[in-house]
Amino acid sequence: MSATPTSLDPRIITRGREFFSSISGESPSVFNKGWWTGKVMDWAMKNEDFKVQMFRFVDVLPYLSTSESLSRHIEEYFAGDDSNIPDVLKWGATKTKFGGGLVAKVLNKTIRSNIESMARQFIIGQEAKEAVKGIKKLRKDGFAFVLDLLGEATVSEVESAAYRDGYLEVLNAIHKELDKWNALDNGAGGLDWGHTPKVNVAVKPSAFYSQSKPVDLEGTVDGMVASIEPVYKKVMEMGGFMCIDMEQLKYKEATVELYKRLRTKYPDYPHLGIVFQAYLRSVDEDVSSFIGWAREVNLPVSIRLVKGAYWDYETVLAKQNDWPVPVWTHKPESDMAYERVGRYILENSDICHFACASHNIRTISAIMESAAELKVPEERYEFQVLYGMAEPVRKGLKNVAKRVRLYCPYGDLLPGMAYLVRRLLENTANESFLKQTFADEADMDRLLENPAETLRRQLEGKCVTPSEDKGGLPRFKNFPPADFTLAAERDAYPASIAKLRKTMGGTVPLYINGQDVTTADTLDSYNPALPSEILGSVCQAGVEEVDRAVEAASAAYLTWRDVAPEERAEALLKAAQYLKDNVHDMAALQVLEVGKQWDQAQADVGEAIDFLEYYAREMIRLGKPRRMGRAPGEMSHLFYQGKGVAAVIAPWNFPMAISVGMVSAAIVCGNPVVYKPAGSSSCVGRALVDMWKAAGLPDGVFNYCPGRGSVMGDHLVDHPEVSVIAFTGSMEVGLRIQERAAKVQPGQQQCKRVIAEMGGKNAIIIDDDADLDEAVLGVLYSAFGFQGQKCSACSRVVVLDSIYDRFVERLTEAAKSVKLGPSENPANYMGPVVDKAAQQNVLRYVKIAEEEGRVLVKREVSEDLKATGGCYVPLTIVGDITRDHRIAQEEVFGPVLSVMRAKDMDEALAIANSTKFALTGAIYSRSPRNLERAYKEFRVGNLYLNKPSVGALVERHAFGGFKMSGVGSKSGGPDYLLQFLDPRLVCENTMRRGFAPIEEDDDWLS
């Protein structure tokens, strides 16, 4: 698409000037400083900290149902140590001096009512009746409307259904009145302005189907269609218009597909629209391929073009995941895209109706001039603005374009607050056109200039940021998680799985001193979703093979320990490259061998890559001798030496990540490894052999020794030439290893170091002001992701009394909504547990849970799944659990969640801390003080505030616990490698005959 020709600029600017002069002296109410809202906005724009606190407070406000709670939050949010509650918030309160109970109460009430009225400014009504009334008034003033029901966060199918019913309710209410409404401008055929339906609704598709997810495109579209179709039918029945809104990028593909399904299913009904977002870098392609499709199927369509409302979210998400930022990073780029794509739509007005949704007078003027130039008929485009915002703009638009439609949200204040925050953000952003125009009173020429010119000016001031890579490695970054919005990512899995099925099933030998070694004893590794499917017949090491492996490692140690740290690090980087090159094949192996979902399998491989990349950098950092002290005449260096042969005993639940983490840490420190993978994941374990071969590791440095713990476990641990034992697994085995390793064996020349990461009994606390939209999904994912088979999994949720019922209701409904079945199918939320032994163990705990508590959810395994012989267990949630129940103390390692009630935060923290474990935990709260308390008093290795308790990333969430959860070590953290190293210090006296060379960093004479 080509940009608006600059030849048009003079006319655009002239029109813009006229527009401005037509509204001269007016200002949107939101910036009116004579009002409370205007004052708050003004303060927020001047004070970033206040803005953050204010918007967060607005967000939590609807949850503050008691006066005590309201009062407490006002104090926590606004009365920090060095500031009292800002005057602006007191505006409108009684004149009495602030302080004391009664006065505070009055103040609090005032604040609440001020914020609520602020919200009402943007919302046309809280109930259907009220909304209809508001709409009527608007129409009386000559404005058309598009109605939007607030409440897009649905966590269960019950909630999605309720949401859909909300639409049907308001449509029915309108339907009753519809005949009474005159068409605007007395349009012909009962159509507004003679060409458009009087009724117009916007729908957010993700809310209609709570199980929407990019990885499951088909299922998502099916779910959306099924849920929205009744609404569409009602709209069609009323002769109305339905617009499908565009939400976060992750739903884009499903949303477009949804449109196409509905449009082609009802080809004769033309009044269906869709939204595209000009802030996406993909917008040109999005719109042109959409219009191309319309021409292909030869059906007229309608596009509302917006700039986009999730810019912060999309940017933060991309940065957090190290994905390319999908939105334009400079505001003028979005403006340019809008003008360009808007013009393109106008060029296609024969097949595409255009709704121009913008408050930006330059943009509006550009569209108007393009339309004029292209001679687009009036009925082929219209203008839209948001209700409650930019009143002068809507007035000006009405003056010149007549066809103005207001986007009108209605619904409960609770979801309304989320909407309010978005609007407040928009209005206080530095680059907001409205803010610049009406609050900052920027120069009109600047406001109307071609955005390409604005961009040029912005970039001019910037210097090129220097790369962080100064000769060394670039700074560590986590491997990006799979982006399943990309078809290539989705298609890779079935392909890799099919490829794997063709080759798997053979004998898997040991690998000792660079040689494959077979044994008579083997153990089959099978697909837990289909136990008849064998991944491999894995050779099992006995004591003889262990001795050979330790001997090889011992011999390799003598040279490997002296290889330069940078060179050892290089081997890890090569191994990381191998995994990057084979990420889908590696992940597919886990899908079949341990029943891991696509995304989680890929995350596991990604974590393995992260360990390699991180420990490589860590070793380079630690590998540099550090000068100790600065005394002249001596040069003192502290550096590290690998401890010796490491036995690595790994679990099956993160079969690649944890294995690679422990193994690579040992190896990069100069310690050759004898690696014993878990029996259930020995094929994934064998993949490490290929990885290290690709990395060119010398023989003997990595030895692959699967085997039966009962046969060779103790022997490996006891071996006098083993110096380090890195173990991740159960507490029982971990403690046994620690005890055995502490006993010195004949011939042993060193104290063994045991790095044990063991179990957890992790709690999530739900505070009474928690954002339940997030808390419910967070708990669900923490408890049932990968069938709860993570040491970080949530197995206890501790809920504050006053929110217990609301939370439990939403949680149970959410749990009932997820799909169960083979992990191979991305539609399924939960698959089988890892093997038959695990299945038996979990079933035993389900029984204990049933005996001890009240079953809230028990998703019995379906007959279809039972028929496969797969290792399925019921997803189970049990309530009324107290801390002395076994189910509240023992680690289950499966999808069994206990719900516990706490009367207040003190008790919640006491319950959370009441087990012998201290691994992970989380809290969902919007109370700054309670978050701070949890930071200090919720004593676990990894605590998450308003996040799930699982999914730790290398470095960012360096992982590990204490008490009986581990020895107090953090894998993926800055102290981890030290455990594999012995420190050495060499101090040279550099003075000879009274003469010492003086070094630059000596503490010399100044």
Added chain:
Amino acid sequence: MSATPTSLDPRIITRGREFFSSISGESPSVFNKGWWTGKVMDWAMKNEDFKVQMFRFVDVLPYLSTSESLSRHIEEYFAGDDSNIPDVLKWGATKTKFGGGLVAKVLNKTIRSNIESMARQFIIGQEAKEAVKGIKKLRKDGFAFVLDLLGEATVSEVESAAYRDGYLEVLNAIHKELDKWNALDNGAGGLDWGHTPKVNVAVKPSAFYSQSKPVDLEGTVDGMVASIEPVYKKVMEMGGFMCIDMEQLKYKEATVELYKRLRTKYPDYPHLGIVFQAYLRSVDEDVSSFIGWAREVNLPVSIRLVKGAYWDYETVLAKQNDWPVPVWTHKPESDMAYERVGRYILENSDICHFACASHNIRTISAIMESAAELKVPEERYEFQVLYGMAEPVRKGLKNVAKRVRLYCPYGDLLPGMAYLVRRLLENTANESFLKQTFADEADMDRLLENPAETLRRQLEGKCVTPSEDKGGLPRFKNFPPADFTLAAERDAYPASIAKLRKTMGGTVPLYINGQDVTTADTLDSYNPALPSEILGSVCQAGVEEVDRAVEAASAAYLTWRDVAPEERAEALLKAAQYLKDNVHDMAALQVLEVGKQWDQAQADVGEAIDFLEYYAREMIRLGKPRRMGRAPGEMSHLFYQGKGVAAVIAPWNFPMAISVGMVSAAIVCGNPVVYKPAGSSSCVGRALVDMWKAAGLPDGVFNYCPGRGSVMGDHLVDHPEVSVIAFTGSMEVGLRIQERAAKVQPGQQQCKRVIAEMGGKNAIIIDDDADLDEAVLGVLYSAFGFQGQKCSACSRVVVLDSIYDRFVERLTEAAKSVKLGPSENPANYMGPVVDKAAQQNVLRYVKIAEEEGRVLVKREVSEDLKATGGCYVPLTIVGDITRDHRIAQEEVFGPVLSVMRAKDMDEALAIANSTKFALTGAIYSRSPRNLERAYKEFRVGNLYLNKPSVGALVERHAFGGFKMSGVGSKSGGPDYLLQFLDPRLVCENTMRRGFAPIEEDDDWLS
């Protein structure tokens, strides 16, 4: 003293100009670039790295007795990776292209002969005969002489005696010829110039008495007098002059005292001189008090004033010890002091003869003009310059002053090289007058300007260096060791010991939860030098007291862990202040309770202070939560929490340092402590109670629990509420603790962490090019300091075959020279071992040593000492030990040293590494390659290059070993505290409703 009046400056400058013009066009041979020496000097002045290598090579050269060794060193010193042997060194070699064996041989010979001739330039002869010949020639040229015998480093009384005999030999040789010599200037009475003896010798007193040390002023002076007196008698017999040279500052007081003794013993003999150094800040006081004394005793004296030759040494030493720098730090300050003090001496010329020793023409001119102004008779002052240096200056001086004396070193090339290095340094120093004058050809006005003006200019250019203390604590520095050149330090010990004797001997209670607790069971702690002397009757904890103490600590943990890290650190800093305020009393306690020498006792208290200061800073550093990753929308913090109750089990050998180190590390990390001191040092242990009380530690955080290991040791280790065990002691006990601690006890909620520092069997390697002056003393101190009762003590010395005999001879003589007896007397080098059990154990090992090897030294305990009942054992050195001997493998913990022979460095390293221990080690070598090899291949926790293996300082020499010497931990190092801490990570999702505040250090859009 007042400075030379500036009114004199014009005359000084005029005289200086005349001086310069009288020598115009001449240059000292050392700067003559037509010669090899001049070329090398030129290169050294331009290239600092070459200078270091060259001077070090000069230093080692005399040890390189074989062609192979010479060749290897030339390559190691000069043929680095990126440079070939510099052309300058090849100068004078055959013209054939360099390379190949034969050519290299020629080159090497050339280099050796060039350097030797360089040395000969400064040395008047290698033998007495040669020296006499040289002197005669000088006298013929009209110069007087002062003769100095090279070889000031004597490590034993045999060597001191040989040194003295060297003087007698040359004096006898001169005596034979003396009558034949005409007095210079045909002076009357056979006196040169009619007033001064023809014979003049300089003596360096420390060389005459190998046991000289500042802490033993009396003994040192007695030893010096006894050894020098025969030389002085011979000088007197010959009617000669003897000048007592001034050496390092540490000998100053003894040297002055020596002068006074000799001068007053022979009051009628006037020809005795002394040297003072103008570079000392104390020079004004030194000289005025000396002349004051002369007036008091009414005896004429003579002073040679020099600037001083140990500036680098004194400065480095002071910086290393954090003592005030005793010398002027700006060269012009020394020049100013010289002029000032020189004038003062001239003002006192009635009683003090003045020898002006300087090459600086400004200085010389100033002295001349002062003398002229003060009308000092010619016979009351003379000028001295060094032989072989500054020929133009001596010529100029002779022209104007006639009375010029040359300072003439003679003797072996071996000590001669040390002298040569000093001269080379002097001539290449940037501020050297000769260099400025003759090499840099500086402006004459600048050279002659008043040094006060030079100083003003130098300071002008400097900006004030900002303090490193920016709000926080100043950077860590080690507590300075006792400076026994200060009388106050020497006097403090007898006073503190006497005070202690008045109060000691009572019952010493336990201290639990802030209360003294007495027990029925007690154990006496006694003075090992006098077992009848009881330090205290120490209450002994049983299991009941241990339970009480752990309970108190457990309770204290709940609050102490949450005290801010800065506040916990503050407690340590207060404790450090208490020790600083009571350092002598604390040290005196050790002198009596464990038989530690003054200096070592003070070092132990100093180390305790260091631990407190260092760990306080470390905790502040670690106490700051670290942000992990920089993802926007989340804030991830890594921080630490104390593990819980710590049991600290301490040894008696560093009774305060190691106790305070382990205890304070635990406490500052938030872990309350149950402290069990060793039985033999329980009174020192009790001092910790006073220390922590002074620091205001809350009750229960420190509990003092001495007790019998057999009664309560296991109980403490096994206690389920103990989380950390910090132990320093024997391997046997350490391994027992590790094994017991790994067993989980009923009720135990955490994995115990054991920090065990255990034994050593430490070796020192003596390379064939080692500087034996340093190596012998280093080995002696490492093996027998504090009776060898240090885990770092040297118990094996591995000597390269080719130097074995030379080394062993010097070592055994040195060992025979030291004094034995109560540590209370600072003259004694070695005292009793700690108690009767230790005595029995050492005696057993002495027997084993005698059986396994050849006894080289066995200093039997004298009858006097035996009579005291003290726990004395013989100082023992045994040769012909090989690595399979028990005495080469088992830790003795007493004064028994094995000497082992190695054919080459490979074998030496193999022997050094051949035990199960890996604690400390050292190597004495001047081979860059062997030092590098040792750095890599001598695998111990603390390795010292050309330093003793003992005396580790906090931070600079972070201490600890691996293998069976410990768990791979470094006390006083940057990783130490981590062992007492569990890491915690808290990650907050800061995004709400799509809105995340962006932090400054976020990885945000650029």
